[in-house]
Every structure is written in structure tokens, then in C-alpha cells.
Amino acid sequence: MKHRLIFIRLKVNFSKEDEFKRVKCTLGKLNWFMEKGYEVNLPVKIKGVANQGNIPADNEISEAVSSEFNQEEYRREAQNLVHRFEETKDDFFDKLTSLGLPIQSEYKVLITKYGVGGSYDLPNSIQINFDYSNAKDTLAITFHEIIHLTIEDLIRDNNIKHWTKEQIVNLIYSRFFPEKQKIQISSENSEQVDRIFNQFFPNIEKIVFETSKLDKVK
Numbered sequence: 001m002k003h004r005l006i007f008i009r010l011k012v013n014f015s016k017e018d019e020f021k022r023v024k025c026t027l028g029k030l031n032w033f034m035e036k037g038y039e040v041n042l043p044v045k046i047k048g049v050a051n052q053g054n055i056p057a058d059n060e061i062s063e064a065v066s067s068e069f070n071q072e073e074y075r076r077e078a079q080n081l082v083h084r085f086e087e088t089k090d091d092f093f094d095k096l097t098s099l100g101l102p103i104q105s106e107y108k109v110l111i112t113k114y115g116v117g118g119s120y121d122l123p124n125s126i127q128i129n130f131d132y133s134n135a136k137d138t139l140a141i142t143f144h145e146i147i148h149l150t151i152e153d154l155i156r157d158n159n160i161k162h163w164t165k166e167q168i169v170n171l172i173y174s175r176f177f178p179e180k181q182k183i184q185i186s187s188e189n190s191e192q193v194d195r196i197f198n199q200f201f202p203n204i205e206k207i208v209f210e211t212s213k214l215d216k217v218k
Contacts, residue, residue: 007105008104009107010081010082010086010107011106011107011108012081012109012110013109014078016066016069019065019113020058020061022110022114022115022127023043023061023115024061026041026042026115026116027055030050038116041115041116042114043064043068043114046064068113077138081128084139088139092146096147098202099172100205101151101154103150104123104124106124107124107125108126109126109127112127115129117129120152127145128145140180143176147172148165151168151169151208155168155208158209158212159212160211164193167194168193168211171193171194171197171201172204175201193214196210196211
């Protein structure tokens, strides 16, 4: 099984246009992010207005993004991420295959300074915030989001709640990289999720199915 996944690649993009879209998307979800307790990055020129519950006009968003966009900064972050990914991808994907779920041959990554630390869209799109105070390791965020993409169909099929989903992903990441500092995620049924995970790993289908029962018994 070793090194059979060498052709998996990371395609990293960035642009002012992408940042405009990222900010627009973030503003559209701002209330949800606030409800979940997420820190949210926005351009300085519009952050105050947005935090007061007002949505800036498109021209204001565009001007705010342009004033902060440094192409060389984005280029360095992109090159560093691709370099580190190539050095470590074989080990990561060898471990990811233990879950027995489909893996994409390419992952499209948007490098950004806005929104939350990381996010994803099926089947293979990832957004990585390299300027997020609570998540400076862009490679760790990338792997975290790839795990999300890998198990997302199971999560949706079993109606797993948001923070429970995050706990499962973090438990998988910690099992893959036990030497890394753990991010503590507490879901409503945190102890039970830990127990189920430790009992059935790497059978992720069983883990998600058993976890889904926790909400149904209430």
C-alpha cells in the first residue's frame, strides 16, 4: 500500500478576485460563524461595519481587499504549503487510506487571509486562511480539511451535528499525528464520542453510525 498515492497533487490558487468572493461568502455566513463562536477575519476597512450588522457594498469590499492584497505574500505562502505537502503527503495518505473511503487525485486549495481558519466544499475544494491567529500551520489545516472531505458524505448521511463532526475529524488527525498538539473540541456528547472512536477506529463508518445514535436517544 505504501507510496501508491504519489500522484495526488495540491493545486493552490490566490487572487484579488478570489479574496473578494471569500469576503462576500464570509459576510453571508457571519451570523452563523458568530453563533458557533468562530473568530472571523475580514479586511480592516469593512470589519467595523460588518460587526455592527451591516453588509458593505461590493465596491467597498473590493476596495478593502485591494488595499490589503500583497501578491508576493500570497505567493510565499502558496509555495511553502506545496513544498511541505509534497514532503509529507505519502505518510498522510497512507494513513488516510486506513479509513477505507475514496480519496481525490487532486485537491484545490484557495490561499486566503479572510474567513475562518479553514473550510471545504465537496468534492475537493479547500480554503486555507494563512493569517488566522488560532491556526498558523497551513499544512495541518490542509490535512484537517482533507479529512473533512473524506468523511463528509458519511457525516451528512448520518446527520452528525457540527461540533461532533469537528471532534471526529480532530480525533482522526490526532490518531494520524499523535505527536502534534491536540486542538480541544468539546461536543455535546464529547466523552461518548471519544469512547466510540477509540472502540471502533479505523472503522469510520461504524464510528459515525454509532455516534449518530447519541442524539436520537435524547
